[in-house]
Amino acid sequence: LRAEDKVTVHFVNRDGEKITVQGNTGDSLLDVVIDKNLDFDGFGACEGTLACSTCHLIFEKDVYKQLGPITDEEMDMLDLAYGLTDTSRLGCQICLSKSLDGMTVKVPESVSDVRQSVDVGTTTS
């Protein structure tokens, strides 16, 4: 692939760290996470088949507006996403294009993060 087919994406993981990678145009953000071995626990559990919402990502407002149309099936799954925001989408449904070059996407806190921190304080029984 030529350099112009590459798109730079900055992920902000659950610890707030920024991870910058390059993906190919046409690939989904889930593909990028898998190809680059990004370690986001539990991400993309159903392998992009729209059966879960674990590849939930949060976009910047301007970027969010440029993303392609959202299907009913994706909206139904977003209804079940943890920590949903107004600029949430599923990473498996967002394909990279040149216009998205340099975008920053946030991996939302997962329910397991909450669970772990609660467990630390409370496992008494």
Next chain:
Amino acid sequence: MTIMSLLTNALHAYGRKKALERESIHLLLRAAGFHELPKLSASQSLEVPAAGERVLPEMFTPPQDAAEKQTRVKPLREMPGPSTISNLIEFFYRDGFSRIHEIQLKHTHQYGKIFKSRFGPQLVVSVADKDMVAQVLRAEGRAPQRANMESWKEYRDMRGRATGLISAEGEDWLKMRSALRQRIMRPRDVAVFSDDVNGVVADLIKRIHALRSQDGAGQTVMNVNDLYFKYAMEGVACILYETRLGCLQEEIPKQSLEYIAALHLMFSMFKTTMYAGAIPKWLRPIIPKPWNEFCRSWDGLFKFSQIHVDKKLSEIKSQLAAGKEIKGGLLTQLLVGKEMTLEEIYANMTEMLLAGVDTTSFTLSWSTYLLAKHPHVQQAVYEEVVNNLGHDQVPVAEDITRLPLIRGLVKETLRLFPVLPGNGRVTQQDLVVGGYHIPKGTQLALCHYSTSLDAECFPSSTEFHPARWVRKDSSDHVDNFGSIPFGYGIRSCIGKRIAELEMHLALAQLLQKFRIEESPYTKTVTAKTHGLLTPAAPINVRFVDRQ
């Protein structure tokens, strides 16, 4: 029943564990579990919670809040619920198995949104709160477990068969799930089946014309579920086997009739089937019938799949021999591919067909019933369909995006009559749910029927209101863990998109062609649990031409 309950008691008395109860739950699960989801239907109902303790949403608040609010995690022994004895009486003596959904509601009201029940040695924790259900499902690992499937496995081992998506667990399950979901879970992968399904819908409409004419001017079709059963079987088979079975013809081919008989046997012996697994092996020589019938119905189901898989396999071989390029749908790809062995293909074709018939037909039956009972709602859905498609344009999957009320109709039907009134999960790690510590390995029953009808989740929850599902715009989100009829996550129903396609296309075309009306034969029909949530009586309605 009575004999069975005596048996149960006797077993208890002798302390011959192997738990009837436990097994019966599993059986239930199995029997109920036609959907790929967890099949706990029985279990959920089993328990009863404690009076109204509203523990919980602590888990859902951010950690710092949680830490502040959290007082003490309660041990399981403090969880409320019905006594073992009252449960036994409810289920074995009062035939609670057919009222599982009602008992689920009753226990939820009585004991609260999380409660425990004991079926002998098997403890079941029922969860009837949408946030807790969400918590459990979001905490899942890579290969969630629904319930114990021992009797299914035992049959398969005995016959040298493989397990399929319903009966397999762990890595075996994951391997097959990965192969299958890549072919039949993505909406766009399923959309290509539109034409095949529409061929079946055309036969359905023809069949309605033929059946209603038997009632002369009355135009009533008696027992629509019988019709939809054949539609669903034909529909799922045209996708799974890439062939037509002829179920909607006047004369149904013998092979298909045999399969239907096996399926009916499996279904009619739902209770027997439960006992088949529940009855300890040492008792089988004395009470052989349940296990024998269980095996006989599985034999019939496997035989049918094998016939169709083998037929496709020989077609492929002859095409290969003739040097032709192999093209085809799901079964062809599985046979040509290497992800699954032939036995695994037989098993999955068997289990997916089993899972895809009654589930779809009951839902279509309820939709039809609700439309007949609510003419104003029907009119609104009808107008949406004809405004978009007229009376004659045959819809395909892409058109359904412009028919939000058709989607809402299916969602609302499944909310009021979730075909799987409950589901199961075995926890794979320790969890804190509703303020209680739930150890790893606990059988949970997710009470979908209760949450679906919970007015906190759905205002005017007992009313039929498909428009509640229509979004104002794409930012209009609702937290809808209260109604997840196909489950959620990696062990959710693998046939979800296929079932939706079959239902959306059929309902849209039925409304284009007919006004569905009550007739003198239409009675009030309630639900009963028979493994699945089914209509307790035949649904008879009139199909009147729109044009």
